[in-house]
Amino acid sequence: MSFRKVVRQSKFRHVFGQPVxxxxxxxxxxxxxxxxxxxxxxxxxxxxxxxxEASGGGAFLVLPLSKTGRIDKAYPTxxxxxxxxxxxxxCPHNDEVIAxxxxxxxxxxxxxxENGLTSPLTEPVVVLEGHTKRVGIVTWxxxxxxxLLSAGCDNVVLIWNVGTAEELYRLDSLHPDxxxxxxxxxxxxxxCSACKDKNVRIVDPRRGTLVAEREKAHEGxxxxxxxxxxxxxxxxxxxxxxxxxxxxxxxxxxLKEPMALQELDSSNGALLPxxxxxxxxxxxxxKGDSSIRYFEITDEPPYIHFLNTFTSKEPQRGMGSMPKxxxxxxxxxxxxxxxxxxxxxxxxxxxxxxxxDLFQDDLYPDTAGPEAALEAExxxxxxxxxxxxxxxxxxxxxxxxxxxxxxRRNVLSDSRPASCTRPGTATSTVVTGDAAxxxxxxxxxxxxxxxxxxxxxxxLRALVKEQGERIGRLEEQLGRLENGDT
Numbered sequence: 174m175s176f177r178k179v180v181r182q183s184k185f186r187h188v189f190g191q192p193v194x195x196x197x198x199x200x201x202x203x204x205x206x207x208x209x210x211x212x213x214x215x216x217x218x219x220x221x222x223x224x225x226e227a228s229g230g231g232a233f234l235v236l237p238l239s240k241t242g243r244i245d246k247a248y249p250t251x252x253x254x255x256x257x258x259x260x261x262x263x264c265p266h267n268d269e270v271i272a273x274x275x276x277x278x279x280x281x282x283x284x285x286x287e288n289g290l291t292s293p294l295t296e297p298v299v300v301l302e303g304h305t306k307r308v309g310i311v312t313w314x315x316x317x318x319x320x321l322l323s324a325g326c327d328n329v330v331l332i333w334n335v336g337t338a339e340e341l342y343r344l345d346s347l348h349p350d351x352x353x354x355x356x357x358x359x360x361x362x363x364x365c366s367a368c369k370d371k372n373v374r375i376v377d378p379r380r381g382t383l384v385a386e387r388e389k390a391h392e393g394x395x396x397x398x399x400x401x402x403x404x405x406x407x408x409x410x411x412x413x414x415x416x417x418x419x420x421x422x423x424x425x426x427x428l429k430e431p432m433a434l435q436e437l438d439s440s441n442g443a444l445l446p447x448x449x450x451x452x453x454x455x456x457x458x459x460k461g462d463s464s465i466r467y468f469e470i471t472d473e474p475p476y477i478h479f480l481n482t483f484t485s486k487e488p489q490r491g492m493g494s495m496p497k498x499x500x501x502x503x504x505x506x507x508x509x510x511x512x513x514x515x516x517x518x519x520x521x522x523x524x525x526x527x528x529x530d531l532f533q534d535d536l537y538p539d540t541a542g543p544e545a546a547l548e549a550e551x552x553x554x555x556x557x558x559x560x561x562x563x564x565x566x567x568x569x570x571x572x573x574x575x576x577x578x579x580x581r582r583n584v585l586s587d588s589r590p591a592s593c594t595r596p597g598t599a600t601s602t603v604v605t606g607d608a609a610x611x612x613x614x615x616x617x618x619x620x621x622x623x624x625x626x627x628x629x630x631x632x633l634r635a636l637v638k639e640q641g642e643r644i645g646r647l648e649e650q651l652g653r654l655e656n657g658d659t
Contacts, residue, residue: 181478184535185454185469188507190483190523199223199236199518200243204490207257207276209309210353210396210443210460213491214518215271216511217263218499220285222271223518224258224491225250231258231275237289249290251283253297259309265496266318266545270298272335274308280323282335299338303331310354314361316560317552318545322364322378324352330366332378334549341553342378358401359450362557365407367399373409375425379555387428391419396443402470403450406432410444410457418444420457420468422476433476437466447494451540452507454480456523458492465492465510465521483521487514497540502568507536537565 205213205224213224216238224233231254236244256276264270269285281297304325314320319336328351330344350369357364363384365375371392375385391397393412400408407423417439421431437444442461449456455477456467465483470476493511500506508523525536542563547556 183469183478183480185452185467185480185507185525188454188467188480188523188525190465190510190521192485192512193520193522197241197520199241201246201516202234202244202513202518204513204515204518205257207259209259210445211260211309211491212445212493214493214511214513215261215263216493216495216499217268218496219268220263220271220289221493221511221518222251222261222263223493223513224261227252227257230255231273231277233258233261233273235271235285235290235294240289249293251285251290251294253281253283253295254279256307259307260311262311262313264313265315265541266313266543268543272311272313272321272323274311274323274325276307278302278304278307278325280304280308280311280321280333282321299335301331301333301335301338301340303333303340303343304329310352312355312357314552315357315359315541316361316546316558317549318547319549320361320552322355322357324355324366326351328352330355330376330378334553336549341549342381344376344378344381347374347376347381347383353396354398354400356400358405359403360557360559361552363401365399365401367397367409367411369396371397371411373397373399373407373423373428375407379553385425385428387423390421390423390431393417393419395441398444398446400446400448402448403453406470408446408448408455408470410446415439416441418459420444420477422470433474435475435477435479445492447492447508447510449497449508451497451538452536454507456494456508456510458489458510460490461488463488467523483523485512485521487512487519489513490515497537498542498563498565498568500565502532502537502565503530505533505536532566534566539564 202223203226205226215222221236221238222233232250232252234250254275254277258273258275260274262272272282274280280301282299284298304327306326308323308325310324312322319334321333321335324330328348331340332342334341348368353367355364355366363375363377367373371389373387373390374383377384390409391411392414393416395412397411402408407425409421411419413419418437420435422433423431440459442459445458447456453470454467456465458465463485467480469478469480489512491513495509500509505525505527506522507525510521512519512521527533539562541560544561546558546561
């Protein structure tokens with residue numbers, strides 16, 4: 174009896190990662206050495222932001238995406254904090270606004286000039302003060318304008334209206350220990366958090382209540398992460414009691430047992446998950462690792478399907494992920510990561526190989542756009558809304574710009590030479606926007622242009638004829654010299 178292994182069908186089975194060439198990297202960036210498990214990097218379709226080493230305070234670098242190559246040491250930074258910056262996050266509804274949390278216990282929101290920094294930026298648009306210890310987490314609401322969440326080492330979660338600089342909600346009794354990370358759900362009605370007490374919590378921020386809680390989601394003592402998926406499930410990374418790294422998938426309706434639990438390896442770096450809701454692919458990057466593993470989340474067991482691993486030589490200090498609207502759709506790029514080395518940032522492109530040059534609508538369903546679905550006041554009043562979606566078809570640029578070829582032969586008698594076409598036979602002419610038959614040129618202006626072109630053509634023909642005669646005379650003289658005639 175023969176057993177045949179059945180390979181699971183998936184369009185993402187052959188996704189491969191590729192680092193860009195050296196001249197497209199960002200060199201000579203002194204990445205922060207602060208001991209905090211954040212990504213140290215944030216990116217959007219306009220700018221790349223990296224937390225850097227700074228003497229006498231905290232700073233981060235903001236670079237236009239096009240400014241690749243070596244970055245001058247004197248390049249201006251965003252340097253208003255008095256302590257090291259621990260986390261940064263771009264506003265999803267404004268590509269020129271970024272929030273930062275710091276050891277100086279403040280959250281600052283900055284407006285970056287449209288073309289990038291030309292001088293150091295020291296004045297934030299707003300300073301949000303409410304934490305009593307360092308602020309390690311800042312994350313924007315996915316659908317409501319100007320709503321920002323911050324979490325600090327005082328175990329307090331604060332939600333702010335940045336537009337009015339007021340504190341909307343203070344959640345100070347839900348977490349008894351250090352908060353490792355916070356993640357909003359799809360429409361921003363709930364968030365989940367991972368805490369040092371090994372519990373994963375799902376919280377309704379407007380009511381200030383605990384919706385669900387799972388004790389000891391991962392039994393290891395090292396940092397864990399929890400993120401919401403698009404369908405409401407929760408994906409976690411952490412460590413087992415034997416310090417092996419784990420991934421798990423949970424149903425918030427029943428947190429007693431994980432839907433899936435996988436052990437990866439026994440490295441000691443915290444696993445940072447990056448989720449793409451359009452493709453249901455989770456990319457897992459370990460701090461200090463030199464690889465990115467990626468998994469597809471589906472509705473059928475075992476739910477978490479390993480796809481592949483991107484491996485490089487250098488370990489990563491941090492990682493940033495480009496939003497879907499910043500990708501090159503015409504190259505079938507489904508994700509782009511910005512990997513931080515000790516002194517540089519290296520983009521890594523994840524691509525699905527496809528033979529066709531056409532827009533791949535199965536890879537690019539409508540994705541969250543830059544428009545907010547709600548105002549802060551509407552969200553506070555209890556309204557929820559899904560992100561406003563945009564199509565990426567407009568971002569598609571054909572990879573090969575083909576030259577226009579006009580065929581004046583009959584398509585039906587293609588094997589016959591053009592001169593054999595019988596009188597009265599229809600001829601086919603291919604015409605696109607850039608070309609039109611001469612008979613369609615109407616108006617005195619166009620007729621004048623045509624006359625100019627014809628005159629230039631006649632002059633060129635005369636010049637070619639003259640040069641041809643001159644070449645003939647010179648060849649004749651050369652032949653005489655070679656034969657000894659003078």
